[in-house]
Amino acid sequence: MNSWRLTTRRFIFCLMTSALIWPCAFAFEAGTGPGFITHGDNRMTPSVQSWMQTSFGLLAGITNSGEKNSAFSQQTALAHVSYATSLPGSQSLEASLGLGEIFSRTTLSKSGEAGTRASHISQAGGIAMGLRWKPALLGRKLKFRLSWDTLYVPPGLSVLYFTFGHAQSVSTGLGWDF
Amino acid sequence: MKKEFLVTLCTISFLCSSRAMAFRAGLSGGSLGVGTGHSNAADFASPVAYKAHVTFRNKIDLSLAATHLLVGRVYEFNSGAFVLPAAGFILDGNGSGPGVSALFGFTFFCWGVCFYSEFQQQLGFGPNRKMVSGYSARIGLDYTNEK
Numbered sequence: 001m002n003s004w005r006l007t008t009r010r011f012i013f014c015l016m017t018s019a020l021i022w023p024c025a026f027a028f029e030a031g032t033g034p035g036f037i038t039h040g041d042n043r044m045t046p047s048v049q050s051w052m053q054t055s056f057g058l059l060a061g062i063t064n065s066g067e068k069n070s071a072f073s074q075q076t077a078l079a080h081v082s083y084a085t086s087l088p089g090s091q092s093l094e095a096s097l098g099l100g101e102i103f104s105r106t107t108l109s110k111s112g113e114a115g116t117r118a119s120h121i122s123q124a125g126g127i128a129m130g131l132r133w134k135p136a137l138l139g140r141k142l143k144f145r146l147s148w149d150t151l152y153v154p155p156g157l158s159v160l161y162f163t164f165g166h167a168q169s170v171s172t173g174l175g176w177d178f
Numbered sequence: 179m180k181k182e183f184l185v186t187l188c189t190i191s192f193l194c195s196s197r198a199m200a201f202r203a204g205l206s207g208g209s210l211g212v213g214t215g216h217s218n219a220a221d222f223a224s225p226v227a228y229k230a231h232v233t234f235r236n237k238i239d240l241s242l243a244a245t246h247l248l249v250g251r252v253y254e255f256n257s258g259a260f261v262l263p264a265a266g267f268i269l270d271g272n273g274s275g276p277g278v279s280a281l282f283g284f285t286f287f288c289w290g291v292c293f294y295s296e297f298q299q300q301l302g303f304g305p306n307r308k309m310v311s312g313y314s315a316r317i318g319l320d321y322t323n324e325k
Contacts, residue, residue: 038301038311042272087253087261095253095261097282129297131263131280148280150299152313168299168311 027055029143033173037065037076045076049147049171059084059096059130061149063169074106078151078169080128092135100128100151102167126153143175182267203232206296206318212245212271220315229316245269245312246300248279258285268302270312277302277310285320292320 032050039045047065063078082098107119130149137144149169207228209220221227229243237252239262250264260283268277283296295317304310 038309042270042309042311044309085255088255090253093253093263095282097259127297129280129282129299131261148299148301150280150297150313152297152315168301170301 027178029053029175029177031143031145031173031175033145033171035063035147035169035171035173037063037078038168038170039076043067047078047169047171049169049173051145051147051173051175053084053175057084058082059098061130061147063149063171070109072106072108074104076102076104076167078102078149078167080130080149080151082128082130084130084132092133094132094134096128096130096132096149098128099125101125102151102153124153126151128152138174141177143177145171145173145175147171147173201232201234202320202322203230204292204294204318204320205230206294206316208314208316210245211313227314227316229314229318239264243314245314246277246279250279250281259283260285268300268310268312270300270304270310272308273304273306273310275303275305275310290321292322294318294320 030050030052032048035047035049036044037047045065045067047063049061049063051059051061053059059082061080061082065076065078067074067076078100080098080100082096082100084094084096087093087095101123103121103123105119105121128149128151130147132148133146134143147170149171151167205228207220207222209218210227211218226244229241231239231241233239233252237254239250239252241248241250241264246266246268248264248266250262252260252262254260262279262281262283264279264281266277266279268274268279277300279298279300281296281298283294285292285294287293296315298314298316300310300312302310
């Protein structure tokens with residue numbers, strides 16, 4: 001059996017590769033902030049969004065939200081991985097396009113015949129699109145961001161329980177450029 | 179309503195009287211979501227699902243559909259993709275009011291006219307402190323008189 005060993009040549013190769021990749025791959029912006037999610041039926045719930053964006057435009061974000069009313073309680077997460085780029089001719093506007101997933105866990109308040117509360121876990125995938133406003137207000141490292149993301153689940157694929165196929169997320173946030 | 183009509187008329191007059199006489203105009207139809215639940219299938223037989231728009235040389239876009247009346251600015255990428263942030267008047271199944279819109283589109287197959295596909299999301303303030311929102315996924319044809 002061949003075992004992989006770290007030789008001097010391999011070490012130098014890894015070091016050189018890392019040095020080449022480092023400036024672009026490991027320069028990133030990360031942040032978090034409050035906002036709200038709108039569901040397909042116009043319900044609006046408070047949310048918290050966290051994101052990370054590399055310098056070459058790869059953007060990953062997740063928005064968490066919760067709701068409790070007399071009929072049910074629900075936790076929702078809206079996640080996406082997208083490619084983000086500045087709009088031509090604009091210094092502060094940015095758009096993104098990618099794939100997203102919505103997860104929700106709903107527990108009905110009314111107990112069933114057996115005395116248990118019905119709980120539903122559902123998820124659906126779709127196309128994630130976003131528009132962001134990132135003005136240069138707070139200096140070079142600290143970034144203010146206003147984002148407006150949407151997840152479009154094509155008709156027929158929406159199997160979510162009390163969440164529906166179309167969700168929008170509007171968030172403000174502060175990020176740090178690492 | 180009279181005031182909104184006058185504002186719209188003034189906006190159109192301003193756009194037409196400026197250097198923006200060259201234009202691109204199109205009609206698109208498809209699938210609508212009007213804040214009442216699930217995504218709907220595309221319905222090209224329904225006039226409600228259609229949208230008309232005109233984009234002037236200065237990239238200002240004016241669009242009209244059963245769900246909105248919006249004015250925005252088009253940002254075009256070299257790849258044919260475009261993004262259109264806009265503001266105006268929005269209508270959904272729960273009411274109507276002022277709001278904003280973000281449109282993501284892609285232009286392809288240009289032979290005199292161009293095909294384009296687009297996804298548009300909307301968010302606004304409705305009656306009784308409620309929100310209005312919605313989306314549309316459309317496919318359409320654009321004509322341009324620019325050389």
